[in-house]
Amino acid sequence: MAGYCWVDVLLATAIAALVSAMAVPLTARSVDTFRARDAAGFITTRIRGARQQAVASGRGVALVFDDSERGWTVRVCQDGNGNGVRRGEIDTQRDGCAEGPWLLFDLFPTVAVSRDPLVPGLDGEPGDDEAVRFGRAAMVSCAPSGGCTAGTVFVRSGAGEQFAVRVSGVAGRTRLFRFDRGLGRWVAV
Numbered sequence: 001m002a003g004y005c006w007v008d009v010l011l012a013t014a015i016a017a018l019v020s021a022m023a024v025p026l027t028a029r030s031v032d033t034f035r036a037r038d039a040a041g042f043i044t045t046r047i048r049g050a051r052q053q054a055v056a057s058g059r060g061v062a063l064v065f066d067d068s069e070r071g072w073t074v075r076v077c078q079d080g081n082g083n084g085v086r087r088g089e090i091d092t093q094r095d096g097c098a099e100g101p102w103l104l105f106d107l108f109p110t111v112a113v114s115r116d117p118l119v120p121g122l123d124g125e126p127g128d129d130e131a132v133r134f135g136r137a138a139m140v141s142c143a144p145s146g147g148c149t150a151g152t153v154f155v156r157s158g159a160g161e162q163f164a165v166r167v168s169g170v171a172g173r174t175r176l177f178r179f180d181r182g183l184g185r186w187v188a189v
Contacts, residue, residue: 075100
């Protein structure tokens with residue numbers, strides 16, 4: 001073999017360019033999905049940390065969600081007077097917030113606390129657009145006994161990948177789920 005002809009080189013180059021062009025959208029979508037999973041993991045870790053801090057300190061600790069113009073923010077607040085973390089006492093600074101607020105989009109670009117209304121709830125109920133489901137106060141409040149407010153927060157990527165962080169009440173157990181569109185159901189992550 002003396003070498004390659006120009007046709008061989010052009011054909012190999014064209015194939016490499018085609019494979020690269022197909023891989024870029026797949027890679028971008030994967031990065032977007034990983035960011036959403038990491039953002040949901042960030043919330044999960046903060047809830048678990050609030051629970052541990054409440055048990056260790058003997059004072060209520062809450063992960064507080066606030067709806068701002070740029071999206072939902074998250075902060076960690078601690079009970080300052082022994083009656084649990086309360087919205088009114090956060091506003092008057094009786095209950096202090098030492099960590100946050102964090103806007104998920106700033107930490108994880110293209111990701112937001114958001115819910116696709118076409119995706120059903122974790123228990124099979126019809127979908128809606130309520131992204132934070134922890135009562136009217138929109139906070140996961142953890143008690144020194146280890147129990148936390150039951151509820152769910154939904155995290156969505158820019159490409160529409162949907163994750164959910166669910167907290168059980170009495171035990172304070174926190175679980176992470178992803179909606180599998182191919183299966184049409186939520187799966188534990």
